Amino acid sequence: MAEAAITIAPARRCAARLDGEALAGWGLAAPATALIFLLVLGPALGVLALSFTSWQFGAATLEWIGLANYAELARDPVFWKSLRNTLVYIGVVVPASVAGGLAVAMLVESDPSLRRFYRAAYFLPVASTLIAMAVVWQFLLHPSVGLVNRAWELLGGSPTDWLKNPRTALGTLCAIGIWQMLGLSMVLFLAGLKAVPGELYDAAAIDGADGAWERFRRVTWPLLGPTTLFVTVICAIRSFQVFDTVHVLTRGGPNKQTEVLMHTIYAEGFNFFRAGYAAAITVLFLAVLLALTWLQMRAAERRVHYG
Amino acid sequence: MSRALRLLRHALLLAGAVVMLAPFVWMLLTSFKPPTEIFARELNWLPQQWHAWENYRDALTKVPLLRYLANGLVVCGAIFALQVLVNLPAAYALAKLRFAGRDGLFRLVLLGLMIPHTATAIPLYLMLHKLGLLDSYAALVLPFVVSVFGIFLMRQFFRGVPDELLHAARLDGMGEFEIVWRVMLPAAVPALTAFGIFSFVWHWNDYFWPLLVISSPDLATPPLGTVFFRNEEAGIHYRPLMAGTVIITAPLVVAFLAAQNRFIEGVTLSGVKG
Amino acid sequence: MAALTLRLLDKAYGPVQVLSRVSLEVADGEFLSLLGPSGCGKSTLLRLVAGLDHPDAGAIEIDGRDVGGLAPKARDVAMVFQNYALYPHLSVAGNLALPLAMRRLTFAQRLPLLGRWLPGTRKIATGIERDVAETAGALGIGPLLARKPAQLSGGQKQRVALGRAMVRRPRLFLMDEPLSNLDAHLRTQLRGEICALHQRLGATFIYVTHDQHEAMTMSSRVAVMLGGRLLQVATPQEIYDDPASLQVAEFVGSPRINVLPAEVDAAGRVSSFGVALQVRTARHARRIQVACRPESFEVASAGDSSIRATVERLEHLGSEVLAHVRAPDGTPAVVRIRSEAAPRLRAGDPVGLRPRTDRVLAFDESGARLTLVAEAALRAVHG
Numbered sequence: 001m002a003e004a005a006i007t008i009a010p011a012r013r014c015a016a017r018l019d020g021e022a023l024a025g026w027g028l029a030a031p032a033t034a035l036i037f038l039l040v041l042g043p044a045l046g047v048l049a050l051s052f053t054s055w056q057f058g059a060a061t062l063e064w065i066g067l068a069n070y071a072e073l074a075r076d077p078v079f080w081k082s083l084r085n086t087l088v089y090i091g092v093v094v095p096a097s098v099a100g101g102l103a104v105a106m107l108v109e110s111d112p113s114l115r116r117f118y119r120a121a122y123f124l125p126v127a128s129t130l131i132a133m134a135v136v137w138q139f140l141l142h143p144s145v146g147l148v149n150r151a152w153e154l155l156g157g158s159p160t161d162w163l164k165n166p167r168t169a170l171g172t173l174c175a176i177g178i179w180q181m182l183g184l185s186m187v188l189f190l191a192g193l194k195a196v197p198g199e200l201y202d203a204a205a206i207d208g209a210d211g212a213w214e215r216f217r218r219v220t221w222p223l224l225g226p227t228t229l230f231v232t233v234i235c236a237i238r239s240f241q242v243f244d245t246v247h248v249l250t251r252g253g254p255n256k257q258t259e260v261l262m263h264t265i266y267a268e269g270f271n272f273f274r275a276g277y278a279a280a281i282t283v284l285f286l287a288v289l290l291a292l293t294w295l296q297m298r299a300a301e302r303r304v305h306y307g
Numbered sequence: 308m309s310r311a312l313r314l315l316r317h318a319l320l321l322a323g324a325v326v327m328l329a330p331f332v333w334m335l336l337t338s339f340k341p342p343t344e345i346f347a348r349e350l351n352w353l354p355q356q357w358h359a360w361e362n363y364r365d366a367l368t369k370v371p372l373l374r375y376l377a378n379g380l381v382v383c384g385a386i387f388a389l390q391v392l393v394n395l396p397a398a399y400a401l402a403k404l405r406f407a408g409r410d411g412l413f414r415l416v417l418l419g420l421m422i423p424h425t426a427t428a429i430p431l432y433l434m435l436h437k438l439g440l441l442d443s444y445a446a447l448v449l450p451f452v453v454s455v456f457g458i459f460l461m462r463q464f465f466r467g468v469p470d471e472l473l474h475a476a477r478l479d480g481m482g483e484f485e486i487v488w489r490v491m492l493p494a495a496v497p498a499l500t501a502f503g504i505f506s507f508v509w510h511w512n513d514y515f516w517p518l519l520v521i522s523s524p525d526l527a528t529p530p531l532g533t534v535f536f537r538n539e540e541a542g543i544h545y546r547p548l549m550a551g552t553v554i555i556t557a558p559l560v561v562a563f564l565a566a567q568n569r570f571i572e573g574v575t576l577s578g579v580k581g
Numbered sequence: 582m583a584a585l586t587l588r589l590l591d592k593a594y595g596p597v598q599v600l601s602r603v604s605l606e607v608a609d610g611e612f613l614s615l616l617g618p619s620g621c622g623k624s625t626l627l628r629l630v631a632g633l634d635h636p637d638a639g640a641i642e643i644d645g646r647d648v649g650g651l652a653p654k655a656r657d658v659a660m661v662f663q664n665y666a667l668y669p670h671l672s673v674a675g676n677l678a679l680p681l682a683m684r685r686l687t688f689a690q691r692l693p694l695l696g697r698w699l700p701g702t703r704k705i706a707t708g709i710e711r712d713v714a715e716t717a718g719a720l721g722i723g724p725l726l727a728r729k730p731a732q733l734s735g736g737q738k739q740r741v742a743l744g745r746a747m748v749r750r751p752r753l754f755l756m757d758e759p760l761s762n763l764d765a766h767l768r769t770q771l772r773g774e775i776c777a778l779h780q781r782l783g784a785t786f787i788y789v790t791h792d793q794h795e796a797m798t799m800s801s802r803v804a805v806m807l808g809g810r811l812l813q814v815a816t817p818q819e820i821y822d823d824p825a826s827l828q829v830a831e832f833v834g835s836p837r838i839n840v841l842p843a844e845v846d847a848a849g850r851v852s853s854f855g856v857a858l859q860v861r862t863a864r865h866a867r868r869i870q871v872a873c874r875p876e877s878f879e880v881a882s883a884g885d886s887s888i889r890a891t892v893e894r895l896e897h898l899g900s901e902v903l904a905h906v907r908a909p910d911g912t913p914a915v916v917r918i919r920s921e922a923a924p925r926l927r928a929g930d931p932v933g934l935r936p937r938t939d940r941v942l943a944f945d946e947s948g949a950r951l952t953l954v955a956e957a958a959l960r961a962v963h964g
Contacts (some may be wrong), residue, residue: 010717019379020568024483025406033398033412034455040400040419043427043434050357107320114317120567121324124331127563127570129512131530132552135537139545145346148334187571202633203666207319207745208654218679222670237542241425248534262425269429270519279429286426293421 050279069280081256082264085149085170089242089260090171093177094235101185109193123183128137130180134248163249166257173258181238185231192227196220226302233296240289261285319356338362338550345545365547370539372554375532382447382528383510389452396487398461403473419455425515432519446520451510457502464498465491504573529555584609584753584785590639592625599625601809607787612779614796615789618808623789625756632656641845643753658753659746663761665738667730673741674726678714680749685709738768756788772799793833807831827948836875839914843871854888854909859938860953865878869951870944875939876917880932890914894928906932
């Protein structure tokens with residue numbers, strides 16, 4: 001009799017414990033879960049749904065139009081220009097930031113003198129408020145009193161209105177983008193370089209690879225592979241979402257030369273109030289970002305499991 | 308490293324550093340100059356006349372710059388505090404407790420990680436509009452209270468905390484809720500600091516969202532306030548504008564220089580988030 | 582001609598003098614162990630021989646040739662590292678092939694895409710493949726050639742590291758604690774394989790370790806290092822029986838050698854705890870230390886001619902007993918006693934110890950070795 005009582009009691013206590021744990025688990029996670037649905041997943045689905053309507057901000061009715069928004073997008077020259085500009089921006093800023101960041105990181109890491117200073121100097125643009133610095137850049141790029149034109153004149157060029165000239169506007173924004181992102185790339189590469197085991201350089205030296213080029217090719221570059229992929233995807237994700245400099249410096253002009261996707265979404269949605277249309281662009285925007293973020297998570301995994 | 312190579316390294320790095328720092332230096336120097344020097348023909352680095360007091364005074368009186376900074380502090384502080392309140396318990400539950408649907412919830416978090424704020428902007432704006440919360444502190448704070456990135460990060464960290472610590476706490480009679488605040492929170496301080504810096508800097512520098520939801524200058528955060536200031540100045544009075552940007556940029560720059568390692572750690576977490 | 586000669590090497594890192602006046606000669610085909618605790622400078626010494634670092638003073642000669650300014654690849658040495666140092670992005674075959682590729686192919690021939698099309702590359706590459714296969718076969722890692730290091734176990738990784746060193750057939754093999762990351766069973770197994778390798782290759786091996794068991798069982802000679810200095814270079818048995826200093830005596834041998842205080846009277850007779858040890862030394866009227874290995878005591882019941890010690894505890898090992906005892910002044914000692922010799926010994930019992938006159942060692946206060954002569958031998962000489 002007594003034995004039976006003993007064997008039953010632990011099982012009951014176990015079940016009670018498990019129930020208690022489930023209750024605690026959901027209790028603690030409930031606010032966050034609710035908010036994820038409310039603020040993240042719900043709106044994401046909402047954008048998808050909106051893209052199939054012709055709704056405008058302030059309109060009373062919602063009309064279902066299927067894929068008409070997307071069809072209009074396919075014919076919209078502004079959208080295609082915007083897409084093209086965004087891709088050009090990424091195509092310039094990402095390689096330059098990645099390569100530049102790697103070069104600077106290797107130079108900084110190669111010798112201990114003044115390391116902290118250089119790291120701080122290159123990272124400062126990343127840490128500062130981009131909008132404020134964009135305003136400063138606007139002043140620097142001023143056609144007559146800007147520092148850039150004064151320096152350009154000293155080098156023999158003729159002063160240009162960098163931000164208003166259709167041929168230089170996008171390039172100028174690219175330059176500012178690189179200025180702002182190179183430090184981030186550098187810091188990520190610094191971490192990656194530190195993770196390369198010193199023993200490998202020793203082994204390579206004994207194997208016969210002891211020149212700077214051979215060391216880079218046989219040890220540094222292969223071991224930085226995952227980091228390089230990671231940094232590239234990070235820079236791509238950030239560049240894809242460029243908005244601040246465009247809105248503050250050029251508003252997408254002159255003549256849509258600097259129109260980028262996020263600015264188009266903003267303009268369509270909040271200047272022209274065409275919520276449905278803006279939602280359609282957002283869906284495409286989101287699709288690309290999902291792909292890039294998925295890539296980033298895979299790249300992050302490889303960093304951890306390499307070797 | 309040979310002297311020649313060392314010199315070359317310095318030459319290359321300094322050249323780059325000059326380009327990186329030039330805007331900051333020029334901004335600072337311009338904020339000290341009188342009007343005549345801005346438009347002078349010759350290029351002068353240092354101010355010939357010290358006009359700093361007037362420039363800064365102008366900046367502070369034309370627009371409520373200090374108010375903008377204060378808004379930034381209030382908004383970012385509120386966001387972080389609420390993020391800790393909402394996300395820490397969820398991260399603990401996902402990391403250490405076993406309950407039905409836990410894995411599903413985590414997959415939801417991972418899904419949420421892939422959705423950027425810009426994609427959800429329009430519906431969120433609509434929601435706030437319906438609730439009459441546009442143009443308020445609530446509009447700036449509420450959408451960011453749940454941070455899937457924060458949950459992900461803290462869960463990662465909590466998984467590394469030994470289970471024995473929790474067994475001991477439970478034996479001491481603590482309930483799960485107490486465990487979160489008395490045991491996990493103190494243990495998580497390093498990760499929380501990094502996340503805190505990341506969150507603070509991210510939201511301090513956020514321009515897109517305040518641009519959408521705020522129209523009164525009173526509520527502007529630093530980036531929005533800077534643009535208000537710039538638009539006011541109509542491009543002629545650069546000195547007060549530069550003085551203004553110095554004031555706006557100073558807090559982050561000072562914070563960065565004071566705690567470089569922590570700062571870099573926090574901001575590069577955004578490398579993980581993207 | 583010696584395979585390796587080191588002359589008065591000095592090396593300092595900042596304020597720390599890591600190596601002081603180290604001189605050593607290693608014979609051709611020898612297996613020499615560098616034995617010492619962590620931080621004694623043995624890994625630094627190895628790096629200097631490899632050419633990964635340069636000494637502040639002194640000379641290094643390999644096969645009679647001064648290699649002072651030469652880069653590692655010009656010295657014809659190979660090195661096996663503690664953490665294997667395999668290239669994680671290359672397969673096992675790639676790891677083994679790299680040293681050969683670096684030496685046999687020119688810069689142009691090594692270029693990733695173009696190199697393949699240059700004349701002569703094909704032939705050399707085939708030769709490399711053949712050598713790689715041969716080495717892999719010798720080490721039993723043939724089936725692993727296509728795998729990456731991350732897919733290998735610790736023992737397999739170490740074999741690949743050995744293979745990478747072997748494939749070039751260098752004259753000198755340097756090994757930096759290659760087995761310390763492996764578990765005990767693997768360590769024993771690989772120890773045997775390394776010894777077999779040494780026999781087969783006939784090359785000179787220099788093996789760094791902190792494990793005295795390894796050093797003693799594998800090498801023809803052991804070089805004991807402490808604090809950046811070479812204390813003694815001799816065969817394992819000589820190091821054990823005839824240590825050059827107290828530090829060496831204490832470092833080698835398990836359980837540790839027992840050190841007891843002793844006095845020397847005016848005539849040079851040595852006694853400890855009042856018991857004459859039947860040996861003499863040249864120093865007169867001094868306090869010295871005598872040392873005796875656990876197995877070198879004669880154990881008797883307490884009497885006038887033996888040191889009285891009290892048994893603290895006994896470890897029964899089956900064939901023998903390790904008795905942990907305390908000398909009259911509290912100094913601890915460990916004594917090996919054959920089980921049948923002391924069947925009824927118990928903790929708390931008194932026991933008499935006599936250091937064997939032919940095995941006892943003497944050192945002065947600083948640890949320097951003193952010569953002892955047995956009184957029986959003196960009597961035989963002087964009649």
